[in-house]
Amino acid sequence: MRKINLLLSVIFLVSTFTACDKKATDDELFQNKEKKGSGFFEVYNTESSPVSDEGITPYIIAGSNNGGNRTCNDVEKAFALPEGFFLCGEKLDYTDSESDFYDLFPEGLTVTVKDGKFVSFAMDSPIRIGDGFYKVGAVIVKGSSEANIYYYENGMLKDGGLASPVNASGASADLSNLSFCFVECENNDPIVIAVKSEIAQIFEEGGDSRNWAVSDGELFPFSSIDKWCSRLGVNYLKTDTVYDFKTLFREPYVSIGNIVVNTGQNDEGEDCIFIDVIGNDDIRLIKSYLFIGSLSELTDMTDGNGCPDYTSWEFTNLVRSKKQTFVIPIE
Numbered sequence: 001m002r003k004i005n006l007l008l009s010v011i012f013l014v015s016t017f018t019a020c021d022k023k024a025t026d027d028e029l030f031q032n033k034e035k036k037g038s039g040f041f042e043v044y045n046t047e048s049s050p051v052s053d054e055g056i057t058p059y060i061i062a063g064s065n066n067g068g069n070r071t072c073n074d075v076e077k078a079f080a081l082p083e084g085f086f087l088c089g090e091k092l093d094y095t096d097s098e099s100d101f102y103d104l105f106p107e108g109l110t111v112t113v114k115d116g117k118f119v120s121f122a123m124d125s126p127i128r129i130g131d132g133f134y135k136v137g138a139v140i141v142k143g144s145s146e147a148n149i150y151y152y153e154n155g156m157l158k159d160g161g162l163a164s165p166v167n168a169s170g171a172s173a174d175l176s177n178l179s180f181c182f183v184e185c186e187n188n189d190p191i192v193i194a195v196k197s198e199i200a201q202i203f204e205e206g207g208d209s210r211n212w213a214v215s216d217g218e219l220f221p222f223s224s225i226d227k228w229c230s231r232l233g234v235n236y237l238k239t240d241t242v243y244d245f246k247t248l249f250r251e252p253y254v255s256i257g258n259i260v261v262n263t264g265q266n267d268e269g270e271d272c273i274f275i276d277v278i279g280n281d282d283i284r285l286i287k288s289y290l291f292i293g294s295l296s297e298l299t300d301m302t303d304g305n306g307c308p309d310y311t312s313w314e315f316t317n318l319v320r321s322k323k324q325t326f327v328i329p330i331e
Contacts, residue, residue, distance in 0.1 A: 053160040058148035072181035086181035120160035137183030143173030197288040216244035229307035275326040290315040
């Protein structure tokens, strides 16, 4: 079985629906200790601390705000990036109460604060904003009158230990506000999963009744087709997630189990995605077909009826059981 080529973050959150390998325009992030022109950028970019959990050294940069607040546009200038490189998030003030902020971050981005100073962020996958998918390109962490800039050259899904600059007290000031600068993934075709299974419903008096079942989902890309695939639900691939599993024929298309997605390691110590297709107590799975790949691959892989050719999906399980497990190594 081949490894599926999904770049994952260290804690196995499915990371790149897409490749977000945008580069800075210079070979280096910027030429440290070189003046950036006139006006507000007549000061030097300065290395700062603390270094983040992912090993990112923050910088203090120049900007137009005397109070230390910086914008994503300031970050673009300091790191010699083209104007408009970032999609700029709102500056959100910290409330000093259990990681609360006075407004919300984009859906799919989780932000926590420890001890009122140290920031962690995580995404299950690049988040959808408008028509694009985005990772974190930079984080502006403001405390007291200074801000640290954590810049992620290729985009990042998670990091921790971010804080404002260490001051004369030898520690970072309490968090005042936080800003995220997002970088768009160049390929916006997300990774999705879909399942089709032949099932048997076991009767107490003996015997069984055969049927088919399919994943329920967020997307129904074949809904306009008057065939079985109009009922095929497709889901964006996310870890620690449960999807519903429903009968395909014989209305009312009832739920007969779940599809559970997790991550971990196999017996060889390889990082893997584990996908369990689980039937209810009276259900036995006869054979299951799993699609995992880009949405365009799924919709392009059709038979003569316009439905996806599920028999050509790479991952199959032919062991009759109440639960069938797919273990997919991650490259």
